[in-house]
Amino acid sequence: MVILLASTGFHCWTGTSINMRILLTNDDGINAVGLWEMKKALESLGDITVIAPLTEQSGVSQQITYLSPLFCERWQQESEQESKQEQKQDAWVVHGTPSDCVKLGITELLPQKPELVVSGINSGLNTGINTHYSGTVAAAMEAAIFGVDAVAISLEHADTFDFVSAASIAINCISTYLDPDSGTSQLLNINIPTGTSVENAILKPTYMKQTRNLDRYIKREDPKNRTYYWSTDTPPAVEGHSASDVDAV
Structure with a gap:
């Protein structure tokens, strides 16, 4: 059986209003395919403002920019055809983290506070202890701090990512379980x-598995004989009887 996994402690949501004000962000950056597929799907629920990082921000957790200026600008697509389409879109690119995007969006860029913040679709799962490091989940947590409902969406790594199906699944979840x-x-x-489909x-x-990964570093030398370390880890063993997020997938 293929399972769509919801991992967090939360109250069950019932019903969803249409024409919500939605802020969409991610941690894979403004050019990520998952971001724009999620935007297409969200258009059925309301008005979308994309506020995403300029570059990939995986693993930054809830880091924010406060010791240096935070820059942002309206997003312009590169090709002429895309630019014409983008004129109808409300999109910003931020030279910062996913949490920066949410904080700046809510406090400065949006004319009104959003009713929903969506973060994703991330390329790769955010389960277990790794959830703490996730920029995708951190953006949703930042929204919750501001009192805004939030959804983080992640798709398991594969040779080919089916972001279209993932976006449709996410919309079904939001429509079913969200009570604004x-x-x-x-x-x-x-x-x-x-392999999960809408059908x-x-x-x-589930609950978030707390077992720590077996962290280690591979020690190497660069061409100038300088020592550096490459981070790697071994995930905890899967427990088939467990109801945790890691074991469910």
Whole structure:
């Protein structure tokens, strides 16, 4: 059975309003395919403002920029055809982190506070202890700090990423479980295993596995004989009986 995994502690959402004000961000950067496929899918729910990092920000967690200026500008697509399409889009690129994008968007760039923040679609799962390092999940957490409902969406690594199906699955989850009138900010972390389709997706609430990865570093030397270290790790063993996020996927 293929499972759509929801990993977090949250209250169940019921019902979704249309024409919501939605801020869309990610940690893979403004050019990431998953970001723009998610935007297309979200257009059925309301008005979308894309505010994404200039470059990939994987692993930055909830880092923010405060010891240096934070720059941003309207996003311009490169080709003439894309530029014409982009004129109808509301998009910003930020020279910072995913959390910067959310903070700057809510406090400065958006005319009104968003009703929903969506982060993703990330290329790769955000489960277990690695969730703490995730820029994707951190952006959603930043939104929750501001009292805004938030959803982080991640798709398991594969030779070919099916972002279109993942975006549709995410929309189904938001439409089914989001209650914008709940009175409290809620955060949902959705992890989608490879091969999941709209037809076979099953939402399975889980808890975040706390077992630490076996972290280690590979020691090497560069051409100038300078020592450097390459980070690597071994994930914890899968426990088939466990209800954790890591074991579910």
